[in-house]
Amino acid sequence: MAGVWELVADPWQLVFMRRAFTLALVTGAVCGVIGVFVVLRGMAFIGDAVAHSAFPGVAVAYAFHGNLLVGGAVAGVVTAVLIALVSQHRRLREDTVIGVFFAFAFGLGIVLVSTRDSWSTDLASFLFGQILAVSTADVWAVAVMGAALLLAATAVRKELVAVALDRETARAAGLPVLRLDLLLYVLVTVVIVMSLQAIGNVLVLALLVTPAATARMLTDRLGVMTLLSAALGASGGLLGLYVSYHRDLAAGGTIVITLTAMFAVAWLLAPRHGLLVRWLRRGRPRPVTDTGPPPVPVRAR
Template identity: 55%
Template structure:
């Protein structure tokens, strides 16, 4: 199928689910690209995976009772995040242990709940791997509203999130409430996961959180640019992935993830500064140019956090 034919299908009223799926895929890519910046910056990939498991029982309950999937997943994810935050106050157990217990338990509960629904196998596959045609009409405005709310929250708390991400002790010294900021970020990750699950699936949603931001990290040293590049990369992958999956009858979620992975590999090889080719070219430059480059882009010392110059935290206003 040519791109022109794909556009024709998008405009075909008999295929109304296709532009709806594209809209949800792009919106979820934008939200995950922004939130994924902090997930990558803080090394929270495990948290993103755990949250994807946590929303599953809420999705399952909403599906069984014919409720709103976005609302159900949000409630389940937020409740599980609060439980983790409370139980993690016991210092005898590390936070990752608490996360492993509660988030996996939530996923198991979701499997038990969804097994009671008619057509159990098909329903489970839809949740785990996404469904191109399974997005209800009522979910489109909900996804749009949640996406806008998440982006506004990130805009309002951006400075605080950056400060906590770079140096938690300095954030505490500045008077920031680190615990509540962590909880707020968990909630935002939960919302980003919920709006993405229906298109890309519960199992593959972590790729939408991590891969675009990681790809952007290879392309820039500036946090602001990274937060713009991540959503752009995710959105481009969503469009290309949906086009390929529709053209060749491939699973939508898996195709989008493979496109994201391909873009990451291209950045890994050809990134001007961090890519394999870029580093090879840098080694061939004159010593004077190399020294000037080092002065322009200072490298972190072993005792300093690996932060680029523009990521120095500012005092919150």
């Protein structure tokens, strides 16, 4: 009896939990890397838009008994490309275009779902995640997709950072801004669809943005930020899944809460940018130095 209890108490001994931990590790790390570009660009809204734009593709795939992830990926990529193209118009801000396509895609998904008599477990798992039900083939597929995403992001890392920090300067330097925009949108779409099984359509934005935002609080160096974001995403996924197993909680929601707790700690206690550190610096008296009389302001005549 004790042996059975130890087997159940240790999730690493269970095959389905090992698959779930592997999936959480890979998706957390890859989302952390891609999320750095999203945070630097200030385009967290695009992640939410792409995640919801995948919904009609999933609904169509469900109606025709196709692969839900493939349907979601196709819809997400199409929406991301349309957003990138339409947002090139100078009279429209990028967030405005995102809002238009976000609302349309989600509304279309709701209409398509309403044509079905009932929801299935597969469609519900797409929305809320079902990391404990993944197969070995799912884990391998995510690992291959993750490796391809990391290679692509690494190959154009400098260009993506240049566009994220200053689009006009990047354009003046001769960089293909539109093509880089399209590439970034496609990378975001693929990493979101890749993470749907782990955390679900509703919560996937947290896996993409929160680790990168936490790393942004901890360092000013881009390379360190990227490594930290990947480590935070992976460790948050593992820890959240472990807690959800032992407390019998929803895995996706627990992972999001864990990542948010990490962000809260960094927001308060970050060595240079934390709220507590800034508060202590503000309250510390500054040394008084004799710099002589203040300069006389020069008035325009």
